[in-house]
Each structure stands twice: as C-alpha cells, then as structure tokens.
Amino acid sequence: MNADNGPTVDLTNCDREPIHLLGAVQPFGFLLAVAADDWHITHASANAAAALGVAPDALIGRPLDAVVAQEPLHTIRGLLQGVSGDMVARGFALDLVPGLRCDIAAHVIAAATTGGTADTVVIECEWTAGEGDTAAAGLARDMIARLQRTDDQKSFFRTAAREMRALTGFDRVMVYRFDEDGSGEVVAEAVDPGRGSFLGLHYPASDIPRQARVLYARNVLRIIPDIEAAPVPVVPGEPDGAPLDLSMSVLRSVSAIHIEYLRNMGVRASMSVSILRDDRLWGLFACHHYAPHRVAFGRRTAAELFAQVFSLLLENRERAAEAAYEARAQALHHRLVTSMAREATRFESVVAHLDDMADLLACDGIGVWTNGRATLKGLTPDADAFAALVAHIDGQAIDKVQARKDIGAEYPPGRAFAERAAGMLVVPLSRPARDYLVFFRREMARSVSWAGDPTVPKFLGPNGDRLTPRKSFETWKQTVTGQSLPWLPVECRIAEQLRVSLLEVILQLSDLTEEERRRAIERQDLLIAELNHRIRNILGLIRGVITQSRDSASTIEAFTEVVGGRIQALARAHDQITADHWGPASLRSLIAAEAAAYLGKGERVRLAGPDVLIEPEAFTTIALVVHEMITNSAKYGALSDQRGRVDIAAGFGADGALALRWRESGGPPVSPPKRRGFGSTVIERSIRHDLKGEASVDYAPTGLVARFVIPGAYVRPAPGGAIADAPVTEAAAPAGHVPQYVLLVEDTMIIALDAEDMLRRLGVDAVRVAASVKDALAAIAQRPPHFALLDVNLGAESSFAVATELRALGVPFAFATGYGEQAAFPPAFAETPRLRKPYTAETLRMLIEPFAPGPGGET
Numbered sequence: 001m002n003a004d005n006g007p008t009v010d011l012t013n014c015d016r017e018p019i020h021l022l023g024a025v026q027p028f029g030f031l032l033a034v035a036a037d038d039w040h041i042t043h044a045s046a047n048a049a050a051a052l053g054v055a056p057d058a059l060i061g062r063p064l065d066a067v068v069a070q071e072p073l074h075t076i077r078g079l080l081q082g083v084s085g086d087m088v089a090r091g092f093a094l095d096l097v098p099g100l101r102c103d104i105a106a107h108v109i110a111a112a113t114t115g116g117t118a119d120t121v122v123i124e125c126e127w128t129a130g131e132g133d134t135a136a137a138g139l140a141r142d143m144i145a146r147l148q149r150t151d152d153q154k155s156f157f158r159t160a161a162r163e164m165r166a167l168t169g170f171d172r173v174m175v176y177r178f179d180e181d182g183s184g185e186v187v188a189e190a191v192d193p194g195r196g197s198f199l200g201l202h203y204p205a206s207d208i209p210r211q212a213r214v215l216y217a218r219n220v221l222r223i224i225p226d227i228e229a230a231p232v233p234v235v236p237g238e239p240d241g242a243p244l245d246l247s248m249s250v251l252r253s254v255s256a257i258h259i260e261y262l263r264n265m266g267v268r269a270s271m272s273v274s275i276l277r278d279d280r281l282w283g284l285f286a287c288h289h290y291a292p293h294r295v296a297f298g299r300r301t302a303a304e305l306f307a308q309v310f311s312l313l314l315e316n317r318e319r320a321a322e323a324a325y326e327a328r329a330q331a332l333h334h335r336l337v338t339s340m341a342r343e344a345t346r347f348e349s350v351v352a353h354l355d356d357m358a359d360l361l362a363c364d365g366i367g368v369w370t371n372g373r374a375t376l377k378g379l380t381p382d383a384d385a386f387a388a389l390v391a392h393i394d395g396q397a398i399d400k401v402q403a404r405k406d407i408g409a410e411y412p413p414g415r416a417f418a419e420r421a422a423g424m425l426v427v428p429l430s431r432p433a434r435d436y437l438v439f440f441r442r443e444m445a446r447s448v449s450w451a452g453d454p455t456v457p458k459f460l461g462p463n464g465d466r467l468t469p470r471k472s473f474e475t476w477k478q479t480v481t482g483q484s485l486p487w488l489p490v491e492c493r494i495a496e497q498l499r500v501s502l503l504e505v506i507l508q509l510s511d512l513t514e515e516e517r518r519r520a521i522e523r524q525d526l527l528i529a530e531l532n533h534r535i536r537n538i539l540g541l542i543r544g545v546i547t548q549s550r551d552s553a554s555t556i557e558a559f560t561e562v563v564g565g566r567i568q569a570l571a572r573a574h575d576q577i578t579a580d581h582w583g584p585a586s587l588r589s590l591i592a593a594e595a596a597a598y599l600g601k602g603e604r605v606r607l608a609g610p611d612v613l614i615e616p617e618a619f620t621t622i623a624l625v626v627h628e629m630i631t632n633s634a635k636y637g638a639l640s641d642q643r644g645r646v647d648i649a650a651g652f653g654a655d656g657a658l659a660l661r662w663r664e665s666g667g668p669p670v671s672p673p674k675r676r677g678f679g680s681t682v683i684e685r686s687i688r689h690d691l692k693g694e695a696s697v698d699y700a701p702t703g704l705v706a707r708f709v710i711p712g713a714y715v716r717p718a719p720g721g722a723i724a725d726a727p728v729t730e731a732a733a734p735a736g737h738v739p740q741y742v743l744l745v746e747d748t749m750i751i752a753l754d755a756e757d758m759l760r761r762l763g764v765d766a767v768r769v770a771a772s773v774k775d776a777l778a779a780i781a782q783r784p785p786h787f788a789l790l791d792v793n794l795g796a797e798s799s800f801a802v803a804t805e806l807r808a809l810g811v812p813f814a815f816a817t818g819y820g821e822q823a824a825f826p827p828a829f830a831e832t833p834r835l836r837k838p839y840t841a842e843t844l845r846m847l848i849e850p851f852a853p854g855p856g857g858e859t
Helices: 047-053 070-080 133-148 153-168 212-218 256-265 297-341 347-352 354-358 383-395 411-417 489-509 514-548 556-578 587-599 616-635 678-691 751-762 772-784 799-809 842-853
Strands: 027-037 042-047 089-097 100-107 118-129 172-178 183-191 223-224 230-235 269-277 280-289 365-370 373-378 402-406 425-430 438-441 444-450 462-466 475-479 605-614 644-653 658-665 692-700 705-710 715-728 740-746 766-770 789-792 812-817 834-836
Touching: 027 047, 027 438, 027 812, 042 047, 047 644, 070 089, 070 100, 089 297, 089 789, 100 297, 133 153, 133 297, 153 172, 153 183, 153 280, 153 297, 172 658, 183 280, 212 269, 212 280, 223 297, 269 297, 269 587, 280 297, 297 489, 347 354, 347 365, 354 365, 354 373, 365 383, 373 383, 383 438, 425 489, 438 489, 489 705, 587 605, 587 616, 605 616, 616 678, 616 705, 678 705, 678 772, 751 766, 751 842, 772 799, 789 799, 789 842, 799 812
Parallel strands: 605 644, 740 766, 740 789, 789 812, 812 834
Antiparallel strands: 027 042, 027 118, 042 230, 089 100, 100 118, 172 183, 172 280, 223 269, 269 280, 365 373, 365 438, 402 425, 425 438, 444 475, 605 715, 644 658, 658 705, 692 705
16 A cells, blocks of 8 residues: 555565665754764755755764754753664754744664764754644643543554544544554455545555565654655765665655655545554554645654554453453363363274364364374364375475464365365364364455455566556455454464463373372463463553553653653562562562662662562552652652652561551651542552552651552562662672762753763762762762763753862863753863763773773772
8 A cells, every 4th residue: 555545655666774874864854874983974965954054065073063063962962862773853943043843753874884984963954834843742642541431453553543533633533543464454444535445445565565674663654745846955964875774764755656656546645554563564654735725843753652552452452352262262162172081082082072173263164183193173174185185285394273264375286176175274283283173264255345456467667677656556355265353463373372281281191190180280271360360460550551651641751751761660579479480579689670770769768677579469559669769759748859768677566567668758748649640540559459558658858758569468578688778779880980979960861860870880889960060069069070071961950060069179071061062161171082872881881991990999
C-alpha cells in the first residue's frame, strides 16, 4: 500500500536497499550537519544559508556557533546529552538567530555506521507553527483516555483513527495492519464526508516492500506536506563528498516513485506514524490530505506518543484475549496429561486420547502417526493421503511445531484434499521425529477486496531500472481458495506445550512409579499456575500504573518520567528477587538501588538496625512504596534540599513483624498534600491491602515521618546481624586512577544524573551535585573536593564565581559547556580545560584522569 496511508516508500526497486541516503530535504525547513568532534558544518541544505542570513559560500566548514546564537546552541547540546542509537532529540520554539524561531529535531549518526572518523550531528530546523508542545500534550492525554474507554477491537481501531484525525487535521486517517506475508488491510478509517472509503481494502506486499517496512520500524513518523513542493538539495562540504545518511531525518525528501504513486491516488499531502509491537512493525496510522497540509511539530510529537500508547494498549488487549484462550486450553491440557500419566504411557495411549487433544485447539480434524500406523478423526485426508503427507513432513526433519495455512502451496498433492484439510499444525512426537500429531483445518474460501489488481505485473518506467507505481486503485475482488484460517501464535504455543508434555513428562516418566508421576504432575500444575498468576499480576500492575499515573503530570515529558520511574522501580525489584532464583532480597540493597538510581544521593539516606531479607511475594509492593517515598522526598521533602537527610530505622517485634520508621530532617517545611495522587495511595494503602500490614504518614512541619509494619511472613533477618547506622550507598570503585571526591555543578537534573552515573562508573568514590552557585559554595565550604566539573550556564547565573573560589583553594576544575569555542570566557579562565556537551564517559575519563590522587593522596 505504497499509496493508501501514505506509507511513504523511498524505494527505487523493491529488491534493493531503501533509498535513505537521499541528498535532498523537503522545503518546510532546513538541515545542518556538523562533525561531533569540532561542531564545524559538514553538510547543509541549499536553503539553510538564506534562512540563517549568511552568504551561501560562507556556511559549509564554519563552526556552528558562528552562525547560530549561543543560547539555542547550548540548548541543542544539552538535548543531545542523553541521545543514543536512533533516538531523536526535540526542541521547541528556539530563536536560532534574531527573527528566526524554529522547532528542532536532532540526532547523531555514529561514525561506525558510516565508516568515518567522527560522529555526525544532524540538526533539522522547521519554522515554528505557533503552537507549543504543552497544548499537544494535553490533547494526547485526552485522546488516550477516550481510547481506553472503548469496549471491543473494532471500536478501538475506529476511535484511534478518529482521534488521530482530530489531532492532525488530515482529510483521511486509516489504521493499516500488515499481514504475515507483508500485504496489508485497512482495518479502520476516519474520513471527510463525501470522499470514498478505503475501509476493508487490501494492498499487496509490493506496495510497501520489506526494506521500507524496516525503515518504518526505525523512523516512526514521516510527513509530506506538499508532494508538489520542490525538494532542496543537501550540499556536502566537498563536491565529491558522500551523501548524508537521512534514515532518521524528519525533513527527508521523497523519491519520485512515491510522489508519482500519491499523485496517481490524487493525494496532495500525507503522513504515516508507525505502530510497533514487540519492536516489530504491526501497522501504520496512514494519513491523506487532498490539498497541501502541514502538521505542527508539537502535534506530530503528540501523534508519536499516541501511536506508542496505542501499541501498548493493543498489545494488552490482544494478550488478554490470548490469555483467556490459553487458560482454557491449559485446563484441558492438564486434565489430559494427568489422565495419560496414570496409564501405561506408550504411544498407543496418544491414540486413545485424540478427542481430548482435538479440544485443545480450534481444528476440524486430527491425525496421529505412530509406529507406522495412522489414526484419523474428523475432517482429514484419507489414510493413504495422510501417509504420503507424513512422508513429506518426515523429509523436512522438523523438530518443533510447524504451522501451515495452505498445505497445497508447499505440497502440491495437498490441493486434492484442500476442501477437507487445507491447513495443518504438525506436532513431532519423538526424537528423531518419526511420529507426528497433526491438527487439520478445512478450506475457508473468502472474498478479498484489493485496491487494484495485485496480479498486474510491474513495468520498467521512464526513471530507468525502477518500478513504475501502479496507476489504478479501483477495487478488485479476488476469491481466495485452498487456504484455512491461519494458526495463531497462541495456538502454536499451546501445541508446543503439548509436545513438551508428551515428550518430557509422559514418555520419559513412563517407567516411574505411580507416586512419582503424581508428584511430577502436581509440581507442573503448581508451576504453571504460579507462572500464570505472576504474569497476570505483572501485566495488571503495569496497566494500573499507567492508568493511575495519567493525572500525575500535565505534559507528555512529565507523564513519561513519572510512569518510567515507577516501571523502572518494578524492574529493579524484579532484578533483585530473580538474581538468586526468586529468593528473598535485601531491604538495604533495595533502598540503595532506589536512592542511587533516582537521586544519586544515597549518602543522605541512612539505615539503622538489622539488615532485612524480604520475601519475593512482598518485594514488588515494598519496592513501589520505597520508590514513591524517595521520589516524594526528592521533589518536596528533605532530599530536595542539599542539607536534608532521611533516617530509616528497622526493627523486629516479638511477633516477627518488621517495623520501619522513616524520618526526614533538614529539608523545607512540610505540609500535607492538597491532592491525593497515585503515589500517596501506594504509600498509604498498598502495604495494608497487599500484605495486611500497617502504614501511617505524618506530615510534620519539620519533616515527614512515616511508619510501616510488615508481617513476619514476608520478612526475616539477614545473615550478618545489625548494620548500625550507615549510609545505603553501594561500595565504591577502587581509588587511585581518578579523583575520589568530585563536585558536579549542573542545573539540569537529567544531565546531572547522567554525568554522576558516568563518574561513579569511572571509579569516583563520592560525587556532590549542586544546582546553583549558592549550593556549590556551601558544598565547598563543607568539604573541598578533589576536582570539580562546572556547567558554565546555570540558568540566570554562571559558575565563574564557583571557579574563583576553587582556584583560591587550589582545587583543580574544568568547565562543561554547550557553547562553542568562540564563547566569551573571563581572561582568568581562558586556559581552563573545557568539556563540551554532549560528552561521553570516555571524554570525561580523559579529562579527570590527570587529576587522580598521587601516592600520598594528593592530586
């Protein structure tokens, strides 16, 4: 469906690699590419010079800070600090030069992928449409809420299409789903009244070839505001320079083949947003407009978020349906296995239970081949045809479940019995596979509506050795025969479970005593039930976290941070309890992980009393409570102030219950929250509800005080006894190669956390983070560092006053800056080392290693 959803295919031949190295961009913005090592411009679109107000011949080769203002350049460098892989950083309404306000998309092309010596930073600028990202964030949140209220899959798809159309303003928005063979179908549509409908139409796989689908999985949103707009060439630094890799480009131009395809459909503007499931392309939101149409950058960002949440909700709904099917099959499976385990357990017993096995899956017939003999039930090939089919299967030497919906396509004699058995699911029953259990499905003839005849061959066109897009999209109906309904992945899993049971449980246990068989079956039942219970709990918990967090943030970014933090807390908890084969995990390690992962301030969180082991069934609940307590303290409580601290006292009562007392001090004055959010609910109710324990919170003005009681069934003392009163930080790396105490002055939390994590991985023992000049000077007065890394720009102030104090004390330091080489520094610091953003752990190591302590401890 090269056309229909605007699946924008940048291909010249479906048998070649995608043309993502196009040397042109669309004219609704301009592009600059710079070398990451010196930030000199290496490529630029031909319209960039005019937009920036410089001479065309004076752009390539110049440092970026010579043509772009310092403030937006600093912002862009900061945005790139956390970018990796195919991530794209976004900035809104940046004044690049006076009178030029742009929205920014920036990404990094790794040198390893291009064969170059330095990474390339691609900065794409489009003129701001006047709508901020905050409004788009609110729209996305409302869209998601309406999507969650739908009941069935049909209304789910239809509502998604309507919401995307309302957000983007396109004449037509479709939900397009790919089939296994690469063809696709329009499963939902929202269209301007009076225009024809594409709902239910199918498109052949050649309309969106494999290479294009791979590109869609990487670059999830593509827009063409006007197919008639002349593309703007990207000019390299040298006449024979290599083209720029524009795979992740927002502005990337479109191939003439695709433009012709859209023109044949009468479409003037298009946009596609990829729908991914398990990191694979499930489908697309396909948007068409019949006049030029540009969607603001903020709304496109909201469209990406909506597509991501749509994918999560879709996966959740599909898995719920699969779980119900699988639960029914498992119940039948368990009864079957239990019954067979009590018998002689030879292959003959498989024959006796064919009817029970047929009930496991939706099938029309079943056959078993054991010891050279066939037994058939229901709609199947006759005995001779089945024997020939088994010989064909045996020649393939399969060792796992194999599914086919069209036996005749692979095995031509199978067309003779397609009416009775068109599809099969083969389950090998021995090693090597000589015996088979085969489920059959009858032919399901159906009518398929195609957008044009899919059998019409492609012809070479005026562009040379390239495919010419088809010109006719009139509905073409085809009757499909010789195929059954496809076998679903969940059905293949059920068949695999049956295979394992027959091989590992039944056959290998045939010589065991009746008592041993009974115990094995009980263990298997318990394991399956427990796994099923845990998986359902985890899926339900994550869905609940997302749903309950929707009112916790007003923007997309804040919502992502809140949900991400809570899910990361669950992930860390799961890692700790699975590290020792689902055994109990340490409370101390839990608190340390939360303090370090979220704050990097574990030295101000202290635990007194015995270390405690928490049983796995309680660990997730307690982990969420600790996460919310640390998060709230970091935002509003003691840990939001550099002087504050948290003291946690642990003790066991006579009944074995664990009492935890949480006391905060040294922070800002505390008052009860005006609104009860999801975090407060987790803190106050989860231990009472899930563990039948106790929880109370006192918002004392001098610092929050909380008390939790966890029943003894979920906790026990850890070997080793009491830990007295100690900080919960992890053990530091050995000293001797890097400074052991570093002051990090950085006013952006994400960058500070990233830098602190780098320093700790390099072996720095202690990192003190300060967000302002005042905090930094107070930290120096309390304890002079061995080395300091100072962000030049701290919002309304600079860090030069901190540098002056450090120099007076003889403490070495360096500046971290997002400004270019031409940025003005006071003469006193003109020669001070500078680390330019975005920096990496390697560049940070090279900076600090010369200041490692000497043999006597001096630096």
